[in-house]
Amino acid sequence: MTAVMPHLPALQIVVPLLGAILAGFLRRGPTAFAVALAVSWLMPFIAGALLWQVLGGGSISYRLGGWQPPYGIEYRVDVFNAFVLMLVSVIGAVTMPYARRSVAFEIDEGRQAWFYCMYLLCLTGLLGITITGDAFNAFVFLEVSALATYVLIAAGRDRRALLASYQYLIMGTIGATFYVIGVGLLWVVTGSLNFVDVSARLAEAATVQPRPVITALAFLTVGVSLKLALFPLHSWLPNAYAYAPSFATTFLAATATKVAVYLLIRLYFSVFGPTLNFQKLPVSELIIGLSIAAMFAASFIAIFQTNLKRMLAYSSVAQIGYITLGIGIANKAGLTGSIVHLANHAVMKAALFLALGAVFYRIGSVKLHDLSGIGPKMPLTMAAFVVAGFGIIGTPGTVGFISKWYLAVGALNEVGWPLVLVIMASSLLAVIYIGRVVEVAWFRDPSPTCIGASDPPLSMLIPLLVLTAATIWFGIDTQWTAGIAGKAAGMLVGGLK
């Protein structure tokens, strides 16, 4: 055990990577699933051990291949990315049992093993972006996860997914290109790729050559904003989420955009923040403006959607608006709201997509009018949908309230109470789009499509109920979410100039 402990950061990446290769070679869906399940269930233990260590004090620096940073690649774990590692791992572990039946139902038999292979690659990429302390290494993992994601989206039988995947490919590539241009500019002015090292050298570089630094910041911002679907760069997301297989949608919605947000926060607060004075740059205002636009525009669009997966996808764009809003506010409470909402939104959105996946598994549709009267037929599934929906609205007692609270406090200290009113008002829009589904599902006469429907098998139901329970649990006991997020935010804000 003691021999393994120092190598945990590497294992976090190597295990899913080897799992992906294994799953690809195994060729049979069920065995590949077994590999994916084993890997997914192992991940939280590794991430948990890392989190435990960094909570004890300090950060972990791991030299990949024994090369000394900044020359070699460094994996650097502090409270912030240990939290995100934990989030991605736990979501993967909780939702994985769901995949077996859902994937068997939605994906051709010959492709199932590849699907699990791609899932594990995607997991590798996401964990890699989170754990690495090297800007170019992050780009590599960004591409690993993105390429795997294109396949995951297109793996289903819905042919519209092909176009969605293609569009995401174009946009994702542009995003990655912008990112790499930004990293290149940083490398030119600082001569380093290591985040910590870049940050240390940036102060001098910014005084000598301010323009490349500013340009790098702009390229990085837009590149990562494309990945995290910041309004108006969100337009690849709704179709990708709507037409991808249910499990892929769930996993991506809960983790992929969150990791991109992580990267943005890391760049802002750990790389640029300690040297550049953000007060002088229009970054904060722009991000707040775009976030508010996302919260309202995307929510309004969600209200009018009839495909519920697409509705939830737009809701995700709006919720990402909350997260980036906290980044724009950039004080401790606001950033705590952002970071805690990474986890909170992941939990509730995963629950909502799992519920819809269960509905699709039973009736083969997620169109609003096909769900009419389905509540009494699938009581647990739709009850879970209602509870998680309360989370999206931000009702006290659910996780949504926690995030909203911190954002409101942060907004008050930085901007003033009109912004608080805006935050609250936008949550009323969520009442409409969630309420519409609740009304149709519970209070209408059953539609012909859902006559024979019933709750899904236990392997699908339990992940759904676990996430639903977490929506309530972490709405009351915030020690593990807001507590850690607060520590991370304190560390990040404390480093600002």
Place this chain on the structure above:
Amino acid sequence: MTASIPPFAILILGGLALPFLRGALRPAALLLLPLITLYLVWQVPDGVALQADFLGNTLMLVKGDTLSRLFATVFAIMAFAGSLYALNQSRTLELAAAFCYAGSAIGVVFAGDLITVFIFWELMAIASTLVVVSAGPSAQSAALRYAAIHLFGGVLLMAGIAGEIAATGSIEFRAMALDSVPRALILAGFLINAGAYPLSAWLPDAYPESSWSGMVVLSAFTTKTAVYVLMRGFPGTELLIYLGLFMVFYGIIYAILENDMRRILAYSIINQVGFMVTGIGIGTQMALNGAASHAFTHIIYKALLLMSAGSVLYMTGKRKCTDLGGLFRTMPVTCVCGIIGALSISSFPLTSGFISKSMISQGAADQHMAIVWYLLAAASAGVFLHAGIKFPWFVFFQKDSGLRPAEPPWNMRAAMIFFAFLCIGIGILPAPLYAILPFPVTFVPYTTSHVVFYLQLLLFSGLAFFLMLDWLKRSLTITLDVDWIWRKLGPAIFRWFDARSDRVWDDLRDAAGRAARGVARGVYRHHGPTGALARTWPTGNMVFWATVLLAGYLVLSYLAF
């Protein structure tokens, strides 16, 4: 040990467990849990009894004082009687929601800080919406409107609370002067739940759509918790006097015009809450005592009236005054209990309403607010007219509607008799109630001048009612002439009053409607399924936006740097 169990927990947990209880456990839980809660309410000591750390603040989940205990006591009694009354309600969702609703209301009155208030406030909104919606398909649209207005109130409240905490640095819930925007937002959030004009329409809209047992519980908690928080947060705010008086008359006029017996009683809730809000606005110890005791007695007699109306609805399925009448023959207990409730709401001497409402009037008199006092006196006569006589007369007497319903089941009768006894008991022996009021009571209700004054007021208004009725009887058939009073004469008087303001109002409303429709069309044009924002964009457009954003960032950065 028992002191550490928060009083709200029993009802909320009980409500969540209720759907899983079968057989004898269900009625046992329904009857025992409120009594346990009542016991726990009286175990809460003065000061903070339970704290919890939440979101970096130390919440005072349970903080006791006389005012909290007073409201929690009547809430627990109400939960008990409401459960007894609703034993044969087959919709478990409604009963479970009602328990959570009552528990959250008790949570609000014991909340020592604003965050706790808000949390229970929202739980109350959700639970009460479930009570309305469980009445069936006919109640759905009303329930949605109800939920929308209360969630909007929650938004105002939360924004206000966040601002208040930021401004003062304290989360404690205490008396506030109305001197900042966040405080105005908090007040607005409170007033929405109190049914204050102009956002009062949710009350007569949603409550009468609930089931026969649902409205009994609904009438007790939402508006009275609002009275409680107003009393705690904004005593002596002058604005509340005018708002309260407006509510008093608004309630009376609309109740007189109404034909549906439960809508009459819904408007009369607004009217009665108006008395309390006025008392809070006056803000002296006498007036606050009056408002608090009036809330206490009002919960009981309004529930009694609604139980009586609910029994009629349960046995006949009819709600309209014009369809009812002559029920005293076969429903004597329901009729007598309804009359006792009606006398109480009219503050007839020897009933509970008399000993509480007269304190509010006395509060106005002590402050030499002559106009307020006269208006309250006139309103008392109005209450007698719309609720005191109109309700029992049209439902139980009037004409013979031909209906011969039996008495309701034993538990419903028992609940009504229990509350009828409370109404009379408190009226005859007010001392125990006076003893638990927030301030020491020096007031003596039964002086000759009080009694004579109220009797005159009530008897003459009663006389007026029957004189008019008699006079009309000769020329027209009963149903028509009675109808005419509130269908034709009332509106005619209204039109005459409103001739000028109506046009302005209509223009304003049309303009607002046009603007709202325009906004909705605009939103739909851009955000609807075929709108520019929601269409699947061509890839080129997406790239275009990425370029625009990059260019924007660069230009702005260079300008700034």
